[in-house]
Amino acid sequence: MDCCELATFRQRSGKGTNLLLPAILNIRFALLRSNHVLRIPARRRLALTRARDAPHMAPMPAPTKPARPRFDSRLLEGPIVRSLFVLAVPIMAANILQVAYQLVDAFWVGRLGAAAVAAVSVTLPLMFVLVAAGMGFAIAGTTLIAQYTGAGDHDMVDHVAAQTLLTILVISILLAAIGFAAAPWLLHRMDVAPDVYANALAFIRVIFAALPLMFVYAMAQALMRGVGEVRAPLFIVATTVVVNFILDPILIFGKFGAPAWGVVGAAVATVISQALAAAIALRLLFGGRYGIHVHWKDFRPDFAFVRRAFLLGYPASIEQSMRGIGMTVMTFLITTFGTVVTASFGVGTNVANVVVIPAMGFSMATSTLVGQNIGAGNVARAERVARLSALITFVSLTAIGVLCIVFAPHIVRFFVPKSPAVIAEGARLIRIMAWSFGFVGLQFALLGVLRAAGEMVPAMMTSLVSQWVLQIPLAWFLSQHTPLGADGLWWAMPAANIATSIIAGFLFLRGTWKTKRLLHRPTLVEKEQEVVEEQAQMEGSL
Numbered sequence: 008m009d010c011c012e013l014a015t016f017r018q019r020s021g022k023g024t025n026l027l028l029p030a031i032l033n034i035r036f037a038l039l040r041s042n043h044v045l046r047i048p049a050r051r052r053l054a055l056t057r058a059r060d061a062p063h064m065a066p067m068p069a070p071t072k073p074a075r076p077r078f079d080s081r082l083l084e085g086p087i088v089r090s091l092f093v094l095a096v097p098i099m100a101a102n103i104l105q106v107a108y109q110l111v112d113a114f115w116v117g118r119l120g121a122a123a124v125a126a127v128s129v130t131l132p133l134m135f136v137l138v139a140a141g142m143g144f145a146i147a148g149t150t151l152i153a154q155y156t157g158a159g160d161h162d163m164v165d166h167v168a169a170q171t172l173l174t175i176l177v178i179s180i181l182l183a184a185i186g187f188a189a190a191p192w193l194l195h196r197m198d199v200a201p202d203v204y205a206n207a208l209a210f211i212r213v214i215f216a217a218l219p220l221m222f223v224y225a226m227a228q229a230l231m232r233g234v235g236e237v238r239a240p241l242f243i244v245a246t247t248v249v250v251n252f253i254l255d256p257i258l259i260f261g262k263f264g265a266p267a268w269g270v271v272g273a274a275v276a277t278v279i280s281q282a283l284a285a286a287i288a289l290r291l292l293f294g295g296r297y298g299i300h301v302h303w304k305d306f307r308p309d310f311a312f313v314r315r316a317f318l319l320g321y322p323a324s325i326e327q328s329m330r331g332i333g334m335t336v337m338t339f340l341i342t343t344f345g346t347v348v349t350a351s352f353g354v355g356t357n358v359a360n361v362v363v364i365p366a367m368g369f370s371m372a373t374s375t376l377v378g379q380n381i382g383a384g385n386v387a388r389a390e391r392v393a394r395l396s397a398l399i400t401f402v403s404l405t406a407i408g409v410l411c412i413v414f415a416p417h418i419v420r421f422f423v424p425k426s427p428a429v430i431a432e433g434a435r436l437i438r439i440m441a442w443s444f445g446f447v448g449l450q451f452a453l454l455g456v457l458r459a460a461g462e463m464v465p466a467m468m469t470s471l472v473s474q475w476v477l478q479i480p481l482a483w484f485l486s487q488h489t490p491l492g493a494d495g496l497w498w499a500m501p502a503a504n505i506a507t508s509i510i511a512g513f514l515f516l517r518g519t520w521k522t523k524r525l526l527h528r529p530t531l532v533e534k535e536q537e538v539v540e541e542q543a544q545m546e547g548s549l
Contacts, residue, residue, distance in 0.1 A: 082235045082380075090392075091396055094375055097240075099365055101228075101241045102368060104241070104244045106361070108247060108248045119269055122206065123270050127210060127273070130207055132334070132335050134211070135334075137182050140327070140328045142225065142324070144175055144317070145175060145226050147316045147317075148233070148316060149374070150233075151319070152168060153234070153377075153459060154378050154526050155526065157379035159383070165305055168230045170308075172226055172301070174313055174316055179218050180218075183218035187216060213271060213274035217277070217281060221285075223285045224288055227289060231288075235379065240288075243287055259272035322466070323458070326470045326471065329470075330470060330474060336479055338352075344496075347426075348496075354418075354422045354423060354433040354436075355436040358411065358418060366400055367451065369399060369451070369452055369455075374455040374458055376396075376459075377459035377460065378459040386521050396455075397452040397453055400451060400452045401448050402445070404445045404447060408444035412441045418433075439497040449511070450508045456515060457514060457520050461523045461524075472510065473506065473507035477503040478503035482499035
């Protein structure tokens, strides 16, 4: 029986390989016996008998490997709502703690005076752009991790995790070197005031020097989320908040014999807490208790993977960087209208940052669930996850928007209690943008689906069109060339949100994300060919 006959026999029988091979070998064994079996060498008869009986014999014990936990099967089966909330709630809690982390810094630095606050504030756009440039590769790694997790491929999960950490470490070192060297030039280009410049330069250089630690910590968090582990990152973030809260007053004001470093002390406290977080995260990844178990051998450079990660991640890097630059451009437009409008925008930004927390939580949860289900080959469930997540985020953020509209003056008064002009302008801003909060949630969910499937370029183009084709030009035109004035800046925001949701909805409904494949899955013909080749090799060895 040749290879073609084997394939034909299997197609007709419809049986699995374990039942097919004994049947074939039984037939051949009988034929050999009928043709004077005594002529067959004893060694070959023994090999043939063993091959025939092998499927019925007790399997040889496999080499023992360190036990590792199974991937969370709840993410691939069962109620989708439960799976979404199992992931989204810890992610949202971690995001809230991250906001608390920033508030702690702002609280203690604010005690140093306006110049100190300005020194930290002017560095934020620079840090955001450089961090965003590198974190696109984190999105690529997380996407691959989620799909390999769904496919149940532990080895590739570990390999991708190690290679992503290695890649992000190299990128962060390069970005840190560039930022450290270019910091004086960048601050001069921003026309930073002389009384702010020295502190700003010292602060940002400390942060840039520690950028690799921050990247490793953020990347480890993202990798664990990719396998569905969201509780460990939450505890790590909580640890950083506590450590930062303790170290900030000590290093800023020189408590307990420590030097009083002022603004630099806040940067050093951040570096220490981030270093601790990176060490804990790496310990968990090397320990293998949370779905990923990396080894030092996994960090041997795999340039084919680096190229693949680059092609997958560069659109997300461009998207995030351009988003940071776009916010800077919007700030320039807003500051032309004076202090009241600028302060109102600051309050509105704080409100938007809080509203985005649940949107980001569900977006990350959706990306993990969709990625794992695509990796498992269950595209239909991935689509149900996407639709349900979009519905939940739209309804919940719309409800939050209604509350913001009703209580807008009270919200602004919480931030700026003694400025009636800012309260009035800020309330108008909140009421203009709040009714579109549901569309913010919708676009976050749908763009998360596209990224989880590997559709990075469409997601990037959608974000770029939203900001650079719609929001910024519309804000400029309405504020400068219509009677709306400053209100034109605010109306550009909901207009861009709605347009972006429509584009994201079109890309989702078009369905090309369902056919995007980042993992190679053998077709039925390829599987058949593999079986035939294996059986032919066995035949040749008998």
